[in-house]
Amino acid sequence: MKEQLFELAKPVWLQGKAEEIHIRAQFRAVFRCEEEEVKKAVCRVATSGIYNLFVNGRFVAYGPARAGKNHFRMDAVSIEPFIKKGVNVIALEVAGYYVNSYYLQCQPSFVQAEVLCGERVVCHTGGTDFIARINPYAVRKVMRYSFQRPMMEAYRYGGEEDGFMCAPDYSGEVFPQEIVEDKKIIERLAPYPEYESVQAQPVSYGEARPGYQPEEIWKERASKSMGPKLRGFPLEACEWNVVEEVQRFQYIASPGMLAGEALPNHHYQIYELPYNATGMVDFEAECASEMDLYCMFDEVLSQGDVALPRMGCVNVVKYHLAPGKYHLKFFEVYTMKYMKFIASGSDCTVKNVRMVEYKHHPVQLSLPVLNGNEKLQKIAAAAVESYRQNAVDLFTDCPSRERAGWLCDSFFTGRVEKLLTGQSLIERSFLENFLHEESYAFLPEGMLPMCYPSDHDDGNFIPNWALWLVVELEEYLARSGDRMLVDAFKDKVYRLFQYFKSFENCDGLLENLEQWVFLEWSRANDLTQDVNYPSNMLYSGALRAAGRLYDDGVLLERAKQVKEKILEQSWNGAFFTDNAVRQNGALVFPNESTEVCQYYAFFFDIATPKSHPKLFHTLLEEFGPERKQTKHYPEVAFANAFIGNYLRLDILSRYGYHKEVLQNIEGYFYYMAEKTGTLWEHDGDYASCDHGFASHVLYWLNKMC
Structure with missing residues (x-):
């Protein structure tokens, strides 16, 4: 530092x-x-x-x-x-x-x-x-953009600047x-970003009839949570309730396109970017009378329109304009493929709509495995785009709703940075930030924040994500040789394990972990208490990584003991089961298995193809992108994109099943790349459609070259 x-x-x-x-x-x-x-x-x-x-x-x-x-x-x-x-x-x-x-x-x-x-x-x-x-033009008392980010934008212009x-x-x-x-x-450790400009094109328009009375007014999560643990302006103190304002229009699509750049009063026009992009919207506007101009935006269309609730964010910027000509630019960066301009109060000319992109500088990547395969080429391009938008000053989960530096995500994105740049500067910056505080307000002694730099006034944390940091440190050392940073983490790592020690039961397994025990967005997240075996598989992997990092035989022995107990309790002869619950002082085994639990087992070497050959070949041959169609093993709950499908692909890649990896990559990611030009948080477009960890596809493709 x-x-x-x-x-x-x-x-x-x-x-x-x-x-x-x-x-x-x-x-x-x-x-x-x-x-x-x-x-x-x-x-x-x-x-x-x-x-x-x-x-x-x-x-x-x-x-x-x-x-x-x-x-x-x-x-x-x-x-x-x-x-x-x-x-x-x-x-x-x-x-x-x-x-x-x-x-x-x-x-x-x-x-x-x-x-x-x-x-x-x-x-x-x-x-x-x-x-x-x-x-003098920015409206101060506005609602938050999201629970995870600060304030939205709204402006009042009185004429010429x-x-x-x-x-x-x-x-x-x-x-x-x-x-x-x-x-x-x-x-600053991270390279400076590029500010490329990409033009938007109009794709549809329609009426925006005022006075509409929807059955229910959608409210952003943060607007309902203002208080000591989430700072901001309460809704009643905000100068405008922009979220409600845009829901008071009835949007009726019109056939054809608008002629020219004039946007009539009480009409809207939707613009499209070539791909899902992150940056600042920049455009020119002119009006002859006082009016409101709204710019709504999103990564995908919902039933052919831009709709607020999909992302749960205030994806709208409002301008109150006096008569005049304006060159307007968003102050903050957001993510979108579509933007919807709404004129209210007067006709308005809107032209030269573009995005000033904010992302990692261009990278060069040659992957012979892509030659002749248009689907893989499109997926790889989407992965590069997802990386560039989520690796600017640090690794972010998404560049939209949160722009937050999440652990676990960073484990995967760190591999991609080394591949694309030959360095680990952004990862070093990301990790170094955690060292800037001795301990973290509102978190238990020894625990690390689930994302950082950030505030966690509500006391929430993901214990699993702190363990992923330890696993990442071992790989970071291997790719960077940065022994100094790894040694600087030693005290935090040992205090973290001291924290977890208090949750070990008589078998040495973690039981009844606090706060948000998170595995992935699937059924597995409902099976986290009391003894959660995927969490303990991760615990074994983190103990083993720390033991190797700091040459500590005690940690290595603890990792071995945790592994043995998992094998003894979780394996039912066909699948690994997710959890055990304590009733009347004894552990009871519900015998429910999820797909992601199997992948945790193989990823952290609780199982290998040699030790569990039948299970491995079942996963290889009968699980994957097509299982929702084939209905194989319906009793085993499906994995989601992150991290289940990623663990699956990493395991197949690790053991040399390259043909299957390519088939799975096409099955999991092509529809994403085709729709947005970026890769998504989930296996559906109901949340972020641009996530940093998703760029990890490039890591697997490169291993096949």
């Missing part, structure tokens, strides 16, 4: 506003750059929130790379293509959310920035260079600033 120092910049914020919810602050400075310095221009910036950087009115960057509690990574963004000799304007818009989330931690707001031309600092925060204000963000001269009001306490600034 290398510290990064600013030369002159100090951390600042709007006076008295550092601990207020959702302050959208804007900072600007005017500077001169000499001709010989233009090619050496850099903006350094760090913040506890999210920033958008502009130079001379042009968008340059979104950030920062996230870090653990009380640590902040410094971006050093090249601004050479955007500056000119002479006078330039640099502007930062920073969202100080100051709410708990899975995306950003709740910390006092600040920004620290300086611009270098050549070796010279030409402007910096903390002096007189930067002036600041609250964004005032030039604060781009004009060399500005004489309007400013807000006083204050220098805040020094921050621990550290280096």
